[in-house]
Amino acid sequence: MSDTMMVFDRRAVRAQRDRAAPAYGAFGFLKQEISQRLAERLDGINRRFPLAVDLGCHLGAMGDALAGRGGIERLVQADLSPAMARAAAGAGRPTLAADEEALPFAPGSLDLVTSCLSLHWVNDLPGALLQISQALKPDGLFLGAMLGGTTLVELREVMTQAEIDVEGGLSPRLSPFADLRDAGGLLQRAGFALPVVDSDWLTVTYENALALMRDLRGMGETNAHLQRRRHFTRRATLLRAAELYQERFADADGRISATFQVLYLTAWTPHAAQPQPMRRGSATARLADALGAVEVKPH
Numbered sequence: 521m522s523d524t525m526m527v528f529d530r531r532a533v534r535a536q537r538d539r540a541a542p543a544y545g546a547f548g549f550l551k552q553e554i555s556q557r558l559a560e561r562l563d564g565i566n567r568r569f570p571l572a573v574d575l576g577c578h579l580g581a582m583g584d585a586l587a588g589r590g591g592i593e594r595l596v597q598a599d600l601s602p603a604m605a606r607a608a609a610g611a612g613r614p615t616l617a618a619d620e621e622a623l624p625f626a627p628g629s630l631d632l633v634t635s636c637l638s639l640h641w642v643n644d645l646p647g648a649l650l651q652i653s654q655a656l657k658p659d660g661l662f663l664g665a666m667l668g669g670t671t672l673v674e675l676r677e678v679m680t681q682a683e684i685d686v687e688g689g690l691s692p693r694l695s696p697f698a699d700l701r702d703a704g705g706l707l708q709r710a711g712f713a714l715p716v717v718d719s720d721w722l723t724v725t726y727e728n729a730l731a732l733m734r735d736l737r738g739m740g741e742t743n744a745h746l747q748r749r750r751h752f753t754r755r756a757t758l759l760r761a762a763e764l765y766q767e768r769f770a771d772a773d774g775r776i777s778a779t780f781q782v783l784y785l786t787a788w789t790p791h792a793a794q795p796q797p798m799r800r801g802s803a804t805a806r807l808a809d810a811l812g813a814v815e816v817k818p819h
Contacts, residue, residue: 526643530600530621532744533641537578537601540740544579544604547738552581553722554782555636558665559585561786567591569632569661573598575620575652576638580608590632600638601740620648625655633662637782640667640697641744649710659791662712668719668781669699674769675732675761675778682761686754703783712787713794720782725775729765730758732778 540547559582562569568591574582577597586592598618599605609615618624620635620642633652642648652662683689698706700719707715726732736742769776788794 526746528641528643529744529746530619530641530643533740534600534602536737536742536744537599537740538603540738541579541601541603541607543738544607544740547735548579548581550722550724550739550780551578551637552585554665555581555585557720557782558582558634558636558663558784559589561663561784562586562590565590565661567661570594571630572596572632572634573625573630573655575618575623575633575635576600577608577615578604578638580611580613580615582634582636583608583611583613586634592632600641620651623648623651623655627654628657630655631657631660633660635662635664635666637665637667639664645698646706646709649706649712653711653787653789656789658789659794660789662707662785662787662789664783664785666783666785667697668783669697670721670779670781671697673779674765674776675729678729678761678764678768679757681764682757686757686760697781698783700783703785707785707787711790713790715785715787717786718784720784722780722782724778724780725771726778727775729762729776732765732776733758 570591570593572586572590572592572594573596574586575598577583577599580597583595583597586595595613597605597608597611597613597615599608599615600617600619602617605615605617616624620639621644633656635652639645639648649662656662700717703717704715707717724732726735765776766774771777
């Protein structure tokens with residue numbers, strides 16, 4: 521992996537999840553909600569997926585949501601954090617500690633791969649998606665959900681201003697997220713067919729910004745940027761950020777809002793039985809006729 525791909529400190533990501541694991545059940549509401557929404561996408565697919573893998577399982581919310589769906593006979597859970605993997609193993613499903621950047625699965629061995637709210641911490645996302653596609657059988661399915669670019673836009677704004685006000689400068693404090701426009705292209709680059717990407721937004725309200733930050737720590741979702749400052753944030757900076765958050769984003773009851781954008785990714789590994797695009801120029805009807813429009817030829 522080249523240095524230009526290194527954005528996140530994966531050791532820090534693992535350590536944060538390890539620390540979050542014992543109490544994660546009290547903070548995993550977002551994971552549980554998105555896992556249910558992602559698993560529901562199997563309901564409209566008339567296929568069976570006997571062997572499935574869930575990447576970034578945390579405590580197993582995705583496994584719980586997949587139970588009874590998709591004809592799954594065996595689900596293997598994997599997480600970057602050994603502590604999370606040990607805790608998730610209590611659900612009775614085979615679980616291992618594994619890195620999304622170096623998957624341990626044989627080529628063409630899986631029917632389904634899922635990943636819920638974990639891939640946004642991967643440095644080489646195209647490489648991770650390529651490994652997923654290689655691990656899937658032909659006509660295998662990938663279902664993913666990851667945080668998108670407008671996630672925590674409010675917190676980004678106030679932390680930026682607070683750091684300027686208090687410390688006179690800026691440092692990377694919130695991690696970059698993938699953009700909706702790029703996600704489909706990444707799936708195609710990884711060799712997937714029939715990619716579909718859509719997004720949803722969830723708004724969570726908190727008593728104040730400090731409560732939001734406490735939840736992010738409990739989720740194991742705090743700053744893991746390689747260029748982050750390696751010391752605790754100044755108390756004055758946090759208090760200034762909380763003050764700005766209250767001023768700019770509080771509702772009539774004084775509660776502040778936090779936005780989470782979720783990108784949903786659906787894609788299949790290529791297979792001859794899948795629908796194929798028609799040959800260019802083979803259409804037998806004009807689009808202008810179907811739309812009742814007048815076609816204007818270029819000069």
